[in-house]
Amino acid sequence: MNKPISSCMEKHVVSVGVEDTAERVREVFDIHQLTCVPVIDAQGQCFGVLSATDLIHFCNSRENPKSEHAWEMCTHQIIEVSVDLSIREASELMVKHNIHHLLVVEDNQLKGIVSSIDLIGEFLKQSAD
Numbered sequence: 001m002n003k004p005i006s007s008c009m010e011k012h013v014v015s016v017g018v019e020d021t022a023e024r025v026r027e028v029f030d031i032h033q034l035t036c037v038p039v040i041d042a043q044g045q046c047f048g049v050l051s052a053t054d055l056i057h058f059c060n061s062r063e064n065p066k067s068e069h070a071w072e073m074c075t076h077q078i079i080e081v082s083v084d085l086s087i088r089e090a091s092e093l094m095v096k097h098n099i100h101h102l103l104v105v106e107d108n109q110l111k112g113i114v115s116s117i118d119l120i121g122e123f124l125k126q127s128a129d
Helices: 022-032 052-060 088-099 118-129
Strands: 036-040 046-051 100-108 109-115
Touching: 022 036, 022 052, 036 109, 046 052, 046 100, 088 100, 088 118, 109 118
Parallel strands: none
Antiparallel strands: 036 046, 100 109
């Protein structure tokens, strides 16, 4: 599928700050019904990515996880992709790195996020046509 991921990415990206607590991250997940958020630093740059699975693992390994910060829980190896990356290439990257979300960046600015569910939806639309 040669369509760019910009055609299926979520453009309204909800994020958390590096100093947000585990409790605040949980609230953001609940309020927005998310399973992953970018962690943004004071300069507006992406510091990491925090998934619900990361949060669960981290909280299970701590006595008092509520006061821990997002920067301590997030994955720091970020895979950023261009808005022009094809849906097929995005899916190949996700499989290769065993991840479910890609951050879409243009001119060092976060433009969107695409999930494996977004890509599955695009593949299903194509097969229905």
